[in-house]
Amino acid sequence: MGTVIFFDALRTAIGPTAAAYALLAVGLNMHFGYTGLLNFGQVGFMLVGAYGVAITVATFGGPLWLGVLVGIAGAVVLALILGIPTLRLRADYLAITTIAAAEILRFITRTSGSEPVTGGVFGLRQFAGGFYALNPIPPGSYLGPLSISHGRLWTMIVGWGLVAVFTLLLWALMRSPWGRIIRSIREDEDAARSLGKNVFYYKMQSLVLGGVIGAVGGAVFAVSLQTVQPDTFLPQVTFFAFAILILGGTATWIGPIIGALIFWFVIAGMQSALRRLSDAGQLPEFFGSQAVGATTLTFVGLLLMLLMIFRPQGMFGNKREMQLDVK
Amino acid sequence: MAAVTRLSLLVLLLVGALVAPAFAQDGERIRGQLTAEGEGVPDVTITVSLDGEPVGTGVSDAEGEWFVDLPGPATYEVTIDVDTLPEGVQLRNPDRTTLEIRVGEGATATALFALGEREEVGPILLQRIAQNTVNGLKFGLIIGMTAIGLSLIFGTTGLINFAHGDMVSMGAFIAFFFNAVLGLHLILSALIAVIVGAVIAGAIDRGIWHPLRRRRVGLISMLVVSIGLAFVIRHVILFYFGGSRRPYRDYTLQTGIELGPIRLQPVEMWVMGLSVVILIAVALMLTRTKLGKGMRAVADNRDLAESSGINVERVVLSVWILGGGLATIGGIFLGMIESVDYLMGFRLLLLMFAGVILGGLGTAYGAMLGSLLVGLVSELSTVWFSSQVKYVWALAVLIIILLVRPQGLLGQKERIG
Amino acid sequence: MSSDAPAATDPLEGIAPEPGVAKPDPILTIDGVKRSFGGITAVNVDHLEIQRGIITGLIGPNGAGKTTLFNLMTGFDTPDTGTWRFNGAPLSGVPAHLVARRGMVRTFQLTKALSRMTVMENMQLGATGQLGERFLPSLIPGLWRRQEREITARADELLARFKLDHMRDEYAGTLSGGQRKLLEMARALMVEPELVMLDEPMAGVNPALTQSLLGHIKGLRDDESRTVVFVEHDMDVVFDISDWVVCMAEGAIIAEGPPSSIGQNAAVIEAYLGATHGQAPARRRKQAGGTDQ
Ligand SMILES: Nc1ncnc2c1ncn2[C@@H]1O[C@H](COP(=O)(O)OP(=O)(O)O)[C@@H](O)[C@H]1O
């Protein structure tokens, strides 16, 4: 059974969902890791990216690339709406506003009034055909014991490819004078201001960029699942992304990637193990599917708390650097 | 390090609790709520069948809620008896009288029948405004009671406690445990729960926040820790009690009393009356007692309070205990007028945020005032707009207030930034 | 008692030592600026002019409103009423970053070293008008490399002058309190300001470093012809390097004049007597404290 669980875990860890979460975490790294912005509503950007694709293609019959652009434009607008009232205020106002806005978006997409456009609680499907039509990989099963279909492999390649592109983008940005200002805002925005830097403007750029990356993650997520439903965009998605980022190491370029791999490996391994044990009758009877989910989520919460308290620099972060944070 | 030991102990306790659940979720269930124009539609019959064989029927209650317990996980057909719908109410899609619903192991699935509009006439509109105003006050009082703790904790420690909503759920479920599982009367269960809830809140401050404050952990890290804690509490509840909505055993299924244009159940009147009494008591405590004055002094200016000889950490602990007790009462009240479920507190948290920011972060009276307004806005919105988006209006208020008056209605400008 | 300023050309020769007196060439002119917090009036300045090209010492007991005045002038806080002009142009309501770009740069009483950035990065941040600070050009190093080299060279020079060159590549968070003060001052100079506002630059600095810090401040005036306003509690220091001293108490300017006149000023002695329990303007270091920006 061990090897089965191992392959279950590995399949999820390198799968398209993990890539989508890595993108969310790359975006959060921009916000939280480099700029010190507390975005507790990254799932809202993800929703905008996912529904941008789904609505454009499934509801209005537009092409896929247009859908991605609509999602990105939506993320820019959302970032502006969230940033203008809050980026001049204390960090926690942004946190409250973003988590609230993400929930507003979810409520609005699932209400029966928006059903003609968003499909309401039933969501939308059949919008990813254009993506799979581009698949150059011949049909078959790949990667040996992982038996990954050519369709899944295609989304994996594109998903992780996008992770690589945005990781590279952030890497290039953060080593430039632009990145220097961003990091100085995280350290002490008043100091940056006293040196003539327009802090609000840079925070806004960071919010927009990280949000757009989150929206691209949402598009990858939607295309890989080939369906969107409002209730997959729960607030907990944001905190999965936070756990991934902190696990891998905030403010490091590799953090979101390593974090996503480890996080999904552990979560999928745990779920697979619990489910298999439960199927084999080796767990108490009450341990149904809901209990498996609850255990996993409790674990994520504990992980988030313990990492933040005891290893805020992540698994591989620089302890020395983190100890300098005495604010 | 003492802090570390204490924290690991707490974690061990939580994990230990996970391994030995006292009580697990009942069997499978299909539920739903029939509403037309934001109001429940009662006395409608719904039949659930498996492969054509009926396995149970349910009848919707005054809120339009119904449920049918099931023999096991499967895909069921759920049929609504259109003949039992009241005059003037129809299915929005007349062809969808039967839905296929898949129910997983131990799960509660929801079957949605969308009902069409009734014609609105003048006097009914006024009546609904009156009814929703009362509902809004009722809801606002509960938000306010829970939000005081959130606001005072922020005022005294600078922390926005993202786990506050889950402390509300926790309180509601502690009472549920004593009431529905152990069979104690709800009043007795509530009293026990308030004490337990307050003690747990105090333990959370001592076990987690006090050590972190002493280590001078940054605000942003603290917020992330509070979100982690929220996650733990929420899903431990899910683990023990499952995901479905459940009522307390007492004071349910009461018939409403007509008071002019409005209708209230006795339990709702009690909840409103007691809430007012409790809020006044808290206000008196804050203004009249030494401890209350200390709380306001620390919230006002921590350094000044410290230098004038107030034991700040003790005040903070009292604030947590008070906040935990109030959160528990709020959770129980919410459970009495609706039902308890593991997400109830999180839903409330967003409204609490709206309330405290509207009123002014860090102020106790602002939290009360803002919460009442938030309750009114969300309930009154259902007179004109879909009740599915009633929270959206409250959250929209939050964003607007940040734009025009970020310090809130009662807040002082210089506290911001 | 007087400073090293070339006595023959003392621009303030013959200016009456009274609060709000007009100066021949003011770089900063403040009018009717008021700021209150709840019940306390933190700043209430009727009229004050800061002369160009000299060192002005700002003294006053703790809580006198010196830091708040700095905050107001540099756009970190907004007054209830009042206006001020810098180089003749109105500056009221100008956001903090634009104030800095116009040539008025301040340091903070509680130092704001950017802990998780190196000393060099702290310095580089101070340079204005960097092309690489814009989003798209930042992605093309070729566009900003040369400018970066020039900035780095200038930063290296300043670091050497402030004796921080050996810490160049260390995180700023590892510096001692005094080194942070030095870094903050050097970093402010990277902006090339006309007017430097130093809030308690000497507080917490190791006495061995004070002399060189004083030297740097004088150098700003003598070698670079910048204007300096600095807050300090140590009267020896104030009297040693200031050309002019302004004293605040309870938000208002209660006295100003050349250093020689301030020590005997009745209002000043009164203010300090009221605030520090019977000690005249302290000829000793006082603990830096009070609220801070
Ligand atoms: N943000 C603030 N909120 C409330 N009171 C403040 C604030 N900043 C300063 N004060 C008050 O204003 C007065 C002046 O303070 P400050 O300017 O720091 O004095 P100084 O720098 O001269 O020691 C003090 O009484 C202080 O308590």
Ligand SMILES: [Mg+2]
């Ligand atoms: Mg000061």
